[in-house]
Amino acid sequence: MKRTATCSLVLILILSGCTRRQAAHPLPTPKAYGTLIVEVSGGKQIAGVGSKLPDPLVVQVNGADGNPVAGALVSFRCAGLVFNPPDALADSSGQVSVMVQLAGIPGSYQILAETPKSSGGTATVTSSEIALGYQQKLGKELSEKYCTVCHDPQSTPERVSNFDNLSPPAPHLFTDGNTLNPMSDADLIKIIADGGPALGKSPQTPAYRGTLTTAEIKAVVAYLRAIADPPYPVALGK
């Protein structure tokens, strides 16, 4: 009998060694409750797959009176993304700032930030962030080299925009989903390869067939699909 007991004890000990206990993640206790949560900054950022976003995502919890609520609990959720911290209490100005690391798959990620309400239930806000894979990254580099000087009205210290120097029609922003989403990949590729006149549009868009390879042109299209706002419906394009 003693041997049986010893055997089972050893067995239990061995088995208990096998289970890997997850360190319990202590959820902070909310000190106050809000009724509304809004995004302050850090949405629509672009970074490479698996990278940290350059800036934190900041959300704010407001009460019924519209004033920020300090000490409210905010949790961030999105499959595949890493949040630091995933749950936190709002600071004195009612805000929570979180560093976000994107997942390894390119695409647009919808982050859900939620805060519990005192009446039960939660208030939520969704922010989208964009992860670029190889193809979109290549497209981004090429766009910034060849395209944005005309397609982006914003000037930077390193690049003065040519947007205002063009005669009408004005170029479309690459984020202009309302215009670009309805266009097919084939049409966009044709415009880039053969210039505006290929689709009866302005000759101010030159032909890039002799400059970019087909793979590079597809990469530019993949990039502007990735940054489209409203987002490009992936399934519809295929």
Next chain:
Amino acid sequence: MSLGNQFRTVARFFVGTAPRRFAAVSVLLALVSAIAPTKDLLSQWRHYQRLYVQLIRNRPDAARLKHRFKGGINQIWIPEQHVVDRCSTCHVALQEASLSDVRKQPFRPHPPMPHSLTEFGCVVCHHGQGAATTVEEAHYSTKAWEQPILPARYLESSCGQCHMDVLEGTPRLNQGRRLLARYGCAHCHAITQPDGTLVVPVDEPPSLEHVAEKTTREWIFAWIKNPQAYAASATMPNYRFSDQEAADIASFLVAQSTPSENSRKQLKNVAPSPGDDALQAGTSLYGTLFCSSCHAIQNAAGNLVGGDLAPELTRVGSKVNPDWLRRWLQTPQGYDPKTRMPRYRYDKKQIALLSSFLLSKKDDDFLANVHLPEPDQQSIARGKKLVGDYGCTACHRVNGVNPPESFAPDLSRIGSKPLFQVGFIRGMPETLPDYIAGKIRDPRAFGPALKMPTFSLTDVQVESLATALLAQTDRAVTMPPELVRSTAHAKYHPGGEPGRLMEDLRCQSCHIINGNGGDMAPDLTSEGSAVQRKWLLDFMNNPNTLRPMLIRRMPKFNLSDAEIKSLSDYMLTAYQASGFDSLALETSALNADAAARGKQLFYTKYACQSCHIVDGKKDKGYVGPTLAGVGDRLTPVWIYKWLKNPNTLSPGTLMPNPNLPDGEARDLTAFLVRLRAHPKGDKK
């Protein structure tokens, strides 16, 4: 009955007689031989392949997918790259583009990539263990296998195993490699790249052999304590020296300083002209001489304005000795023969104005609290020891201290460093990328006795540097040489008397010539074929900008006529592209009719005015160089060949290749050659 007795009874039943014993052994043998097939049947990859069959069953193209699906262990074998990858056994849909909506692993198709799976396999880029057929062994780090899957954010490092050339699709790798050279990592660490070339530092740590002429012991002390407090953009790292150590080093550096060649020269008789007028004139001179092409100054809003090729000048007035500054502006090479600063031919007045402007750029708070005791011999000796111990001479030239040899670890294979050799800090993730990034971010965290200083880098820069270092793998060294894309490290320097003049002007600090030089200004390799002699003479005399958009511009050197002639003759003779004889273009075709057609093409069909200005009154294009007067600037053959394919004349140019038919290119050329700055009638 006790458990023991029961067991004995059962045992006796099986082994009691010989036939029973035989039967028992047979059954046991049958069970044992069934272990392997059972394990195989229950293997993970079969599980995933079953899931895949379920996944595709209800899809519209199920029949096609099923036809393409190959069960069993799948393997990509590329012996010359040492690739045996069985990843596609579970990742069965890597090449099924129609499953692009599937995000569930392991069934996600591979996103578009520059190479095919069969060319390189998987682990060349992703690391991990290709031959493994379980999730754990293939992806994660175990004791026996130390190369887990490379995190996606470092993936560009894998491109760097073969590609020494700059790829558009790898911004992180490119940035990392630039930083490796820019932050002087290669002064201390030897980094042999897969093509056998060493990483060459491009920063220019100044010589300290005559430092006492340039600045004070107090400034050296404050700088060593925290270089970024003096200049936010400084690349000099922080060694976290104590006050005593910094004071000792400052004492030694001043003590070892010898007179420079400059100090023996008579300074041109310039009186510093004080007063607001001089300051204002100096400020505007700083602008018109385009000092900011290379030097930056922080503006009132705290933003750096200017280039990063040369030191930031925000607080230069708190640093330099006024006499030293004037001598430096006159002859930089007389202080530091290796400096990249050109010898401008500034006149007395320009030196006076520039120095009064630069000396006004000071921050009285910077040295306000620095009070050092008089240096004694012990302090100097301690300073000399510190300079030797911390390898200061790996970057700076110092009298009496030789540059250290193999001072820091060789990083040529750092991307394959075995984890058992790595001393991790408690609590950090035990992976190689995390180790490399951590070591760059805060080296002393890995041991207070370590000498490596702390660099002032952002998180993104650290990640980029780690990406560049992770490319230094064992695999990269054993790649078949035909796969390694090397970049030519040309050592071209112009020769003869004009060559010496070009060295004096440091043309190659900004211009690439025959593959050697800076990337700020246009490549001059074929300049002799491109431009006309008269224009070149005028331009060197007074470099007017051609590209209104550029912020960095060619400075004015105040060259003498003889110097200009010598330089121009040399460039027009030596820097010729092939195929530029006059026969390449029938000049009689460039007549007025053709020019009229060319104008139509320019304004209507190709809308060239979107980027180029021809008529300053109505054209506004701001991207390419202005073409007003281009007929005086460029040769007709160059214009024609450029229009036919700009990329062959200037690889990587922004100008898209318009794929013009010969006739249109001729017509446009005819239009452009007639654009003269000072029209003198229509020339045939």
